[in-house]
Every structure is written in structure tokens, then in C-alpha cells.
Amino acid sequence: MQNLQFTPIGVVRSRYTDTAAIPKGPGAKHDAEGTIELRPELEEGLADIEGFSHLFVIWVFDRAGGSELTAYPPSDDRPHGVFATRSPQRPNPIGLTVVELLGRTGPTLRVRGIDMLDGTPVLDIKPYLSGVPPETLRRGWLDDAERRMAR
């Protein structure tokens, strides 16, 4: 298959400089505030974004080494296929985070819910429009792991 090339639209500014400091695993709360600084020439693309309470941020695990098809998530003591996890060591090291939009100053978004390292490249931002109703969700090995790990 062909290779696809992207240029970051901006960068995350976060309190986290070390992955060890980022809350992970069952019950992890992501309420850290930070900013997403777009390249100034892209500011026009943010028009009307303030109306949305939540955004999808698509970003790059730029400091994740290598790719493994089997992942060992911190939330479980059993391995799982990488696509059934959020492991950074994935074939394409792309991250996805839902953040709450707190405000905007020019090309900079202030957000809550940061779980990226400071300096993380951002590929895209999209409005979060609707979610899957909780009662229709099945969370696979995670529900099972939460029960087992809580013992």
C-alpha cells in the first residue's frame, strides 16, 4: 500500500514531559488542562469552533518506540491485540483524545482532558457531535479486567 504523508497542524502544550506522569489504566481521570497551538497560518480554520463543548484531537505518539501487535495494557494483567487497546506502540502511532474546549485565543485552544506529552504533534481537530449511548456499549476485555484487577 502507498505511504501517506502528513504535516502537523500544531502542537500540544501540556504539563506532562514524561509518560510516567500521565494517568493510565482503570479509573484514570484526565482532567489536566493544556493548550493546542495551531500553526498561525491555520487560525482561520478555527472559526466557530468555540460553539463546541468537546473536540476530537488526532495526534501522533512521536516518542513511542516501535510497534507490537500484542499489547500489555496497564489496565490488565493479560495481553490483547493492539487494535483492542490504546497502546502507543501501534502500526501507525496515532492517538485520539476527546478534550473539552475551554476557550480560544487566536490559533491557540485552551482545553481540558489532555493526556499527551508536551510537544506532541497534532494532525487534526474535529468537532465532537454525538456519542454512542452508554447502554449500547460493550467494552470487551476492559470490563472483565476491571473486575479482575479490583480484587
Next chain:
Amino acid sequence: MQNLQFTPIGVVRSRYTDTAAIPKGPGAKHDAEGTIELRPELEEGLADIEGFSHLFVIWVFDRAGGSELTAYPPSDDRPHGVFATRSPQRPNPIGLTVVELLGRTGPTLRVRGIDMLDGTPVLDIKPYLSGVPPETLRRGWLDDAERRMAR
């Protein structure tokens, strides 16, 4: 900023060969079934994915031409910044779709909720774990546009 290069993990098989056939705009229902065919050597990465009811699919608008910072979505008669829309003509032509997982056969996932063209390259698949509660969501210009366009 540095360029980042990705190789698709697979491809979407869909009934849609023309973007005009894909439901768009307010109230669009995405219940089309299709498949996501991973590269066979990545099958191991799908272990345990059957336990999840919904998946995020990160993919590439490979037939979208160019990028515009201002978008004219079909759901409104007013323009908006591209990052406040799901326009394909974005700085990085990356798409994001939540699909329902119906089943798996080897490296192939059968899913519902396809809104991609047949042959669309897929970059990543992640489990959908939780949504933002509807009562905390604000949908910006979309709520306003739905009211205006319904008149």
C-alpha cells in the same frame, strides 16, 4: 514541522463508490454495512476486539482534492472554519468514524456505520470506550443550522 509518514493498515470495503451516494448533513443515518480488511500480517493485532461493540476507525480521505480553511458543510447555508466541520478538504485529510462491530473473520471486520468510499485506506482502529454524556455536549453552529435549515 517535520513530516510524518504512515502506511495504511488496511482498506474499507463499502457499497459507496461515489461520495454523492453517502448520506450527509442533518439527520443523515449511517447504517451501511461493510468490511474493514486489514493487511493479513496484522491479524494478530485484532485479538480480543470482538468484545467491543463499537470502534473508532481513523482513515484517509484519499480522493479529497486540496485543503480549504473555510468549509461549506451540506448541513448549513453558512461557512465555518474547517476544524469546526467534518469537511474532507482539511489540512490533513484524515477521517474519523465510529462503527459498530458486527463480527470478525480473520483479518476482516464486518461493521455497521460505514460512511467511507470503497477502497478507503485505514490508518488505525481503536476500541470505543466511553462517550461524552449528551447533556454536557454543545454542538455549536450545528444546532443553530439544524433549526435554520428545518424552516
